């Protein structure tokens with residue numbers, strides 16, 4: 001049924017008291033970010049790669065195939081109006097990874113769901129992408145802007161203006177536009193920062209005017225943050241020029257922005273403007289989000305995790321243990337010179353592992369007394385000069401709100 005007919009039918013049913021308000025004209029977006037997908041042939045059989053990842057940040061690129069297979073099935077079950085991918089598609093800009101990933105996105109489109117992508121800071125002109133052999137690594141071809149344009153031609157719209165990278169606006173439905181804003185900086189060589197330029201501003205203002213004339217609501221997306229997030233990742237993850245983009249969104253009544261980059265599930269709130277940073281898909285709990293936009297202007301954002309039933313048996317337990325293990329090893333190394341018993345050090349490292357997972361997954365709530373009642377918290381406080389203790393205690397000072405669910409009422 002076309003969306004307008006569905007709206008009229010829904011209104012009638014509501015008047016009759018037969019259906020809830022939520023059943024009325026709505027668009028649904030699914031979002032993933034920071035896939036950091038590495039083509040299988042670039043690491044298969046390499047023990048070195050596994051040990052490098054074990055010293056990393058909890059990413060699980062060695063399970064990219066299982067995760068992408070699951071994503072295809074999850075999208076097929078969710079049946080959103082579109083899947084948005086907010087950058088860091090590849091591990092570190094390998095052309096072979098983008099080639100393989102574009103085939104996975106093709107599989108998703110076969111399930112009837114359009115895929116729309118923007119690059120992050122690990123996708124184009126990365127200086128030294130590598131593949132991993134049994135006991136060493138070798139340089140591989142990186143993806144240029146032309147490669148990115150060609151490989152994702154089915155999942156992008158042509159650049160609308162000069163100097164706006166791979167930015168474009170896509171009409172998700174009659175009443176919703178998604179504005180994919182490419183503020184990643186990769187001219188000649190990829191940089192970690194993002195930059196919203198005057199050219200982006202001119203283009204975005206035209207899009208917002210046009211959407212207004214068409215009576216459509218707008219959701220924007222970028223890889224880098226638009227609004228400051230946690231203390232831990234406040235300034236360094238914000239795109240330069242964020243003030244100009246914020247001002248435009250406020251002027252045109254845009255309230256929800258989607259981002260990634262932090263690898264932390266976190267919703268930043270700034271005077272009615274929300275920036276929902278999605279946790280990295282490549283790390284436990286393998287987040288994705290569903291955004292529901294209703295024709296009355298209300299929106300819901302919900303962070304979810306890949307269904308365990310769609311993953312191989314034991315996968316979730318393994319992935320969770322991997323993420324916790326990476327933190328536990330780092331904490332244990334930081335504690336090696338601390339005066340404490342082996343049992344105390346072990347309890348502290350376990351605590352750090354559990355806490356860091358809760359924090360990154362968006363589940364940590366600062367008003368939950370559980371974390372400060374744990375005896376291991378007192379041990380960390382006793383050693384507060386330790387580098388890892390500084391990180392933990394600093395993060396725990398933050399006041400959190402709900403980082404998994406957000407309801408934005410009609411204006």
Ligand SMILES: [Fe+2]
Nearest residue numbers: 034088122261
């Ligand atoms: Fe990333």
